[in-house]
Amino acid sequence: MSVEPTIAKTTSDFIRTAVREDLASGRFTYVRTRFPPEPNGYLHIGHAKAMAVDFEIAREFGGTCNLRFDDTNPTKEEQEYVDAIIEDVRWLGYRWHELRFASDYFEQLYEYAVKLIKKGKAYVCDLSPEEIREYRGTLTQPGRESPWRNRSVEENLDLFARMRAGEFPEGSRTLRAKIDMASGNINMRDPVMYRIIYASHHRTGTKWCIYPTYDFAHGQSDSIEGITHSLCSLEYEDHRPLYEWFLRELEIFAPRQIEFARLNLSYTVLSKRKLLQLVKEGHVRGWDDPRMPTLRGLRRRGYTPSAIRDFCARIGVAKADSVVDIAMLEHSLRDELNKSAPRVMAVLRPLRVVIENYPAEQTELLEAINNPEDPAAGVRHVPFGRVLYIEQDDFMENPPPKFYRLAPGREVRLRYGYFIKCVGVVKDAAGNVVELRCTYDPATRGGSAPDGRKVKATIHWVSAAHALPIEARLYDHLFTRPDPDNVAEGESFLDYLNPKSLEVVQGFAEPSVAGSPVGKHYQFERLGYFVVDPDTTPEQLVFNRAVGLKDGWAKASAQG
Ligand code: ATP
Ligand code: MG
DSSP states (O other): HHHHHHHHEEEOOOOHHHHHHHHHTTTTTSSSEEEEOOOSSOHHHHHHHHHHHHHHHHHHHOOOEEEOOOOTTTOOHHHHHHHHHHHHHHHOOOOOOOEEGGGGHHHHHHHHHHHHHHHHHHHEEEEOHHHHHHHHHOOOOOOOOOTTTOHHHHHHHHHHHHHTTTTTTTOOOOOEEEEOTSSSGGGGGSSSSEEEOOBBBBTBSSSSOOOOOOOOHHHHHHTTTTSSSEEEEGGGGGGHHHHHHHHHHHOOOOOOEEEEEEETTTTTOOOOOHHHHHHHHSSSSSOOOOOOOOOOHHHTTTOOOOHHHHHHHOOOOOOSOOEHHHHHHHHHHHHHHHHHOOOEEESSSSEEEEETSSSSOEEEEEEESTTTTGGGGGGGEEEEEEEEEEEEBOOOOOOOOOOSSTTTTOOOEEETTTTEEEEEEOOOHHHHHHEEEEEEEEGGGGGGOOOOOOOOEEEEEEEEGOOOEEEEEEEEEEEESSSSGGGTOOOGGGBBOOSSEEEEEEEOOOGGGGGOOOOOOEEEETEEEEETTTOSSSSSEEEEEEEOOOOOOHHHHOOO
């Protein structure tokens, strides 16, 4: 059965235009892409962008996308990463056509290398890695030919077989493509195809002691899988001539490589090497620390797969590198949670309030709206009593002119409750206000006064007798500068770690949140969107603030 490609109508960009042209011209009759992570770390938001490009384009054109592990360097790769990547791709909601590993092709790649040797297009080189670098030349100077470049085909075949057999020490020999040491493109100056590495591979064990380089493995793996469009980030642009050279010399199916700009996000780093350093050196608690831009970190922070996909769709693909404002990522999450997250009341920095004229033994239930954006979410009943907690911030003993919340002698509205008026304060020995004495007006139940008098502020609260103790973890940017990747020479991105990126507070929430499962979202009214953290115990709920209520992105884009 043949499936007609369904041409995407909604999105258009230079990649989709190219794919459409390739189908129209008959260069390809179907579309197949791949997402090719190296299992040397956890996926981050940059990979989500790559997945959005690979999986969405395949889907839009009625094609398929493979998940292929680019596992050609056993010294850096681990099964742990393979497992985590599979889980993260699934979590993000992408379904691959086939799960492949470049290591599945080691035998075939070896055969391809032999073919190039036989054609006189590859040779065994005895230069050391340092010498190879030295012979390579620079951007302004041509390279020099290796003294081993003109070995006979027979000698090359013999030496390559013996490299595979483990006869030579690590680093003593390589297999190189014979192209052009004077090429303006350094990648074409007899690039290394195979190196000797005595390391156990997470899948092939010690079967191999020679491993193909990225350049020799990638295009051929694409070809074997029948990939039509090999979409990758911009740093591979200069590798494209080499990608095409191998396929041409091997005379095998040639996919088309197209490059797009990497995602850079302000106030964070998106390099697995740097993220690994943050973890290894203990600057964060792990790969899933809610401050990390890894998919695990974002998930724990409270990001949903749909919010991340929405963000990727908004940023789109471009040919030129740029930095995306992290506020735009936050905007995608806030937008979604605004519609879906139930509202509750919680107090993060509690100040005790005693309502003097409210009967000591009395409690009552006040009706509260679960989600004003979603009438179907209904209402709940929040207990109210004589002793409450409010935010310390919502009271000032000597308020400046524009502070309208609680102050001595001032009346405010309690959300879903009554008007209360501050009639006195209790201080500790150091002079800090530790308790407010208030009165309430029973006639204002539900939030308005029959005599029409107004208050200028509404504050949230939790009944002390019913309050659930909670821990709340409040996050700020991981770095203090928007471009931690661009530090001056002699500096490190670590010099700009934000010492205030995490603040932990002990507060109280209304009882309706009791027993919430890990991953459950709420809007804490006036405080932001929170999610239940896996550190939660039967004794205490732990929440992460996923994102605040103020939209820095919408504001900035409206002004701009
Ligand atoms: P890192 O530098 O973080 O290790 P990488 O490119 O080495 O990244 P891979 O596992 O090789 O990581 O990447 C898999 C795919 O994801 C590649 O196609 C790569 O181009 C793409 N990718 C990686 N980082 C980004 C990013 N920041 N933006 C867009 N695509 C990315
Ligand atoms: Mg890589």
